[in-house]
Amino acid sequence: MAAARRTAQAHGYSGLNFRDLAADVGIRAPSIYHHFPSKADLGAAVAKRYWEDTAAELEAMSSECADPLRCLQAYPSIFRRSLESGNRLCLCSFMSAEYDDLPVEVQKEVQAFGDVNVAWLSRTLVAAGLVGREESEARARSIFAAVAGAQLMARSRSDISLFDALIDGYRAAGLLPGGKKASRRS
Amino acid sequence: MAAARRTAQAHGYSGLNFRDLAADVGIRAPSIYHHFPSKADLGAAVAKRYWEDTAAELEAMSSECADPLRCLQAYPSIFRRSLESGNRLCLCSFMSAEYDDLPVEVQKEVQAFGDVNVAWLSRTLVAAGLVGREESEARARSIFAAVAGAQLMARSRSDISLFDALIDGYRAAGLLPGGKKASRRS
DNA sequence: CGCAGTCTACCAAGTGTTAGGTAGGCTGCA
DNA sequence: TGCAGCCTACCTAACACTTGGTAGACTGCG
Numbered sequence A, B: 001m002a003a004a005r006r007t008a009q010a011h012g013y014s015g016l017n018f019r020d021l022a023a024d025v026g027i028r029a030p031s032i033y034h035h036f037p038s039k040a041d042l043g044a045a046v047a048k049r050y051w052e053d054t055a056a057e058l059e060a061m062s063s064e065c066a067d068p069l070r071c072l073q074a075y076p077s078i079f080r081r082s083l084e085s086g087n088r089l090c091l092c093s094f095m096s097a098e099y100d101d102l103p104v105e106v107q108k109e110v111q112a113f114g115d116v117n118v119a120w121l122s123r124t125l126v127a128a129g130l131v132g133r134e135e136s137e138a139r140a141r142s143i144f145a146a147v148a149g150a151q152l153m154a155r156s157r158s159d160i161s162l163f164d165a166l167i168d169g170y171r172a173a174g175l176l177p178g179g180k181k182a183s184r185r186s
Numbered sequence C: 001c002g003c004a005g006t007c008t009a010c011c012a013a014g015t016g017t018t019a020g021g022t023a024g025g026c027t028g029c030a
Numbered sequence D: 001t002g003c004a005g006c007c008t009a010c011c012t013a014a015c016a017c018t019t020g021g022t023a024g025a026c027t028g029c030g
Helices: A002-015 A018-025 A029-034 A039-064 A068-074 A076-084 A091-097 A104-127 A133-156 A160-173 B002-015 B018-025 B029-034 B039-064 B068-074 B076-084 B091-097 B104-127 B133-156 B160-173
Strands: none
Touching (some): A002 A018, A002 A091, A076 A160, A091 A133, A091 B091, A104 B133, A133 A160, A133 B160, A160 B133, B002 B018, B002 B091, B039 B068, B039 B076, B039 B091, B091 B104
C-alpha cells in the first residue's frame, strides 16, 4: 500500500495499475482483489490513509513545538518532502487535477485531505494570533492552495529550490508568517 | 485542435485519445496521423498553441487598460474562465501534475507557458511600481503558483466561488494587489 | 473441514500505431 | 484538351499491447 501511494504521487490515480503494483509487492495482480474489491476501493483506501497520516503528522508537529508560529513556518516542509522523495506530488493535489475522472469514493478522500489541512492551519493561525477566528479559515485555504501550487510548479521544473523560493515569496508577501530577511537578498 | 485542448484541460494528456478526438472532429482515428505524426506531437502542438493564445491574451490585456495595476487585478480572471467553462483546469497545471509521464516535447511547452506568465507578471509588477526589478520575478512566480493552486483547489470542489475566495485571500494577505477593504472584515 | 491467500489462465475493452488503399484536386506537358 | 503524376485528406483493417476484472484451482493453517 505504501507502494501504491508512491506510484499515485508520481503518476496519479490513472497511473495506478494492478500488474505493476502487484509486482512491487511481490504477488500477482489478481491477488490484490483479495484485499481490495476494486481499483476504486484501492484508490480510496490509499487516499484515506494518506490524509490520516498527514493529520497525524500535523498533530505531532503541533505538540512537538509549542509555538504555533514555528509550526506554521514548518508547514511547507510537509509538501517539500514529497518533492525530495523522487519529485513526487502531494497525492491529493494530483488527484485534484484528475478529479473529474475519479470514482466518488476517491473524491471524498481527496476532499478530506484538504479539510484536514485547512482545519489545522486555521487552528494554528488563530493560536499564533495572526488572524481573527472569522478570517482564519479563509486564510488557511489560501495558504493551502498556494503551497500546493508551489509544489506543482516546482515539480514541473524538477527543482526543489524553486519550491523554497516560492515559499519565501509567500513569506515576503505576507501570506505566510516568518520571512523578512530571507526574502530580499539571495 | 480546440477539441483536443478542451479534453486535455479536463482529463490531461493521458486523457487524450485518438478515437474520441477523431470522433469530435468527425473523422477516424488514424486520419489524425495525417496532421500529427504522433500523440506526442499532437500534445506538444496543443500545449504550444495554448501558451501562444495565453500570451496574446495577456498582451491584449496590457494594451487595453493602460493601468498595470488593473491588469494585475484582472490576471486571475484568465484562470477563472477555465473553471467557468466546464470546471476545466489550466492545461499546463494539469500537465505539470502529469509531468513525469509527458514526452519531452510536451514538457517544453508546459514550461514555456509558465515562462510566459511569469514574464508578463514580472513586467507588469514593475510597471505598476509594486516591486523593484530585482524581486519582480520571484514575486511573479509566487503569484503564478498561487493562482494555479487556487484553481486546482476550486476545481476539486467544483466551486468557482471558492476560487474567488482564495484570490481574495491572496489580496488580503498582500500577495496580489487590490483588496484592502475586503480583507479585514467579512 | 473451512477459509484466507495466492496462483494460472483467461476475457473484453481500450490504447497508440501501422499498412495499404481510395477519392478528388491541382500542375504541367504533349 | 487530355492525361500522367503527385498531392492532401481521408478510409478500413489490423497490429501489439495494456487495462481492470473474473473463474476456478491449489496450498497451508486453525
